[in-house]
Amino acid sequence: MKITRIFDLIEQARQKYADKEDLLAGKSGDTWKKYSAKQYTDIVNNLSYGLLALGVKRNDKIATVILNSPEWSFFDMAITQIGAVMLPIYPTISEANYKYIFDEAQVKFVVVSNREIYYNIKKAITGSSSIEGVFSIEKAKGIKPWTEILEKGKTNRNYDLEKIKSEVKSDDIATIIYTSGTTGNPKGVMLSHGNILSNLESVYEVLSKNPYKVTRSISFLPLCHVYERILNYMYQFAGISIYYIDSIEKLGEIMREVHPEIFGAVPRVIEKTYDKIVNKGRDLKGVKKQLFFWALNLAHEFEFEGKSWFYDFQLGIADKLIFSKWREAFGGKLDTIVAGGASLNPRLTRTFRAAKIKIQEGYGLTETSPVIAVSRFEP
Numbered sequence: 001m002k003i004t005r006i007f008d009l010i011e012q013a014r015q016k017y018a019d020k021e022d023l024l025a026g027k028s029g030d031t032w033k034k035y036s037a038k039q040y041t042d043i044v045n046n047l048s049y050g051l052l053a054l055g056v057k058r059n060d061k062i063a064t065v066i067l068n069s070p071e072w073s074f075f076d077m078a079i080t081q082i083g084a085v086m087l088p089i090y091p092t093i094s095e096a097n098y099k100y101i102f103d104e105a106q107v108k109f110v111v112v113s114n115r116e117i118y119y120n121i122k123k124a125i126t127g128s129s130s131i132e133g134v135f136s137i138e139k140a141k142g143i144k145p146w147t148e149i150l151e152k153g154k155t156n157r158n159y160d161l162e163k164i165k166s167e168v169k170s171d172d173i174a175t176i177i178y179t180s181g182t183t184g185n186p187k188g189v190m191l192s193h194g195n196i197l198s199n200l201e202s203v204y205e206v207l208s209k210n211p212y213k214v215t216r217s218i219s220f221l222p223l224c225h226v227y228e229r230i231l232n233y234m235y236q237f238a239g240i241s242i243y244y245i246d247s248i249e250k251l252g253e254i255m256r257e258v259h260p261e262i263f264g265a266v267p268r269v270i271e272k273t274y275d276k277i278v279n280k281g282r283d284l285k286g287v288k289k290q291l292f293f294w295a296l297n298l299a300h301e302f303e304f305e306g307k308s309w310f311y312d313f314q315l316g317i318a319d320k321l322i323f324s325k326w327r328e329a330f331g332g333k334l335d336t337i338v339a340g341g342a343s344l345n346p347r348l349t350r351t352f353r354a355a356k357i358k359i360q361e362g363y364g365l366t367e368t369s370p371v372i373a374v375s376r377f378e379p
Contacts, residue, residue: 050153
């Protein structure tokens, strides 16, 4: 099918990946809650009906301050398929910036993850002339639960949702992403469905050249940033399961639990991971320590072409003795890290590539929705 609006990704998933039980997954306590394409579709449609019943109309602005979770994607799709505009906002900005964004965009409703975030925005919404209500993903005393919208949607079906969806065009604004800029107040970047999907098409073309077909991802970079958001759409387009992580502190534990094959990261995360690996090597003794740093030095010299057969032979030994253990720390199946947000030391790319973990580095801007350039899988 032809995808011309962001929410068309749901219909494609329902058609192509109907047998996938974990298209999206989020952790509640110690349990993963998994969603199939059908469950995803049903929740999104009920949310859309609920928003319509609340009086949300075309071009109305809905702000979300939601940590990485399936609910982030539920609201993204539910908002955009009724022609409204999603404003994803960082949970850590100042009260003044929240107030500026809410007032400038004339936000109608706000959805937050939890009580803590609600208290961060409470003063900013006080006295707002546009905000009609706030909902929370987690149950919190004094805040309406997001499920209230869901339930309202189940009992208010007096809207022609298919007709409303058909009236949303590729050139319509799908989202406004506020960036801090370098001076003054936050700047709102308006992106259409077409802006984002044209970028998605190009990014997927690069992924499709990967000889290893990835099937499972984790998502921990903020989805309110366009970088992780385009990856979120790419995973859905490719039928790659997404396991959302709401705190980077849980990253190592969840990687060993989920066994991801791909994820996005900023250079600082990769650098800290490398430093942790090296520090563990320093704690080794005797022959084990010598082997570790012999393998690490080999990795620093990695090149795609031009190395001798003897180098390749040594690299094979290093892989069995050392690098295989690195991969186990990532869950044992990691194939690709997509790096962006800042420049990455080339030595890290070489090192991880020698350990059979590809790093695909990209560059872009929110205004370019977002990717301008990205390294390819071909040498």
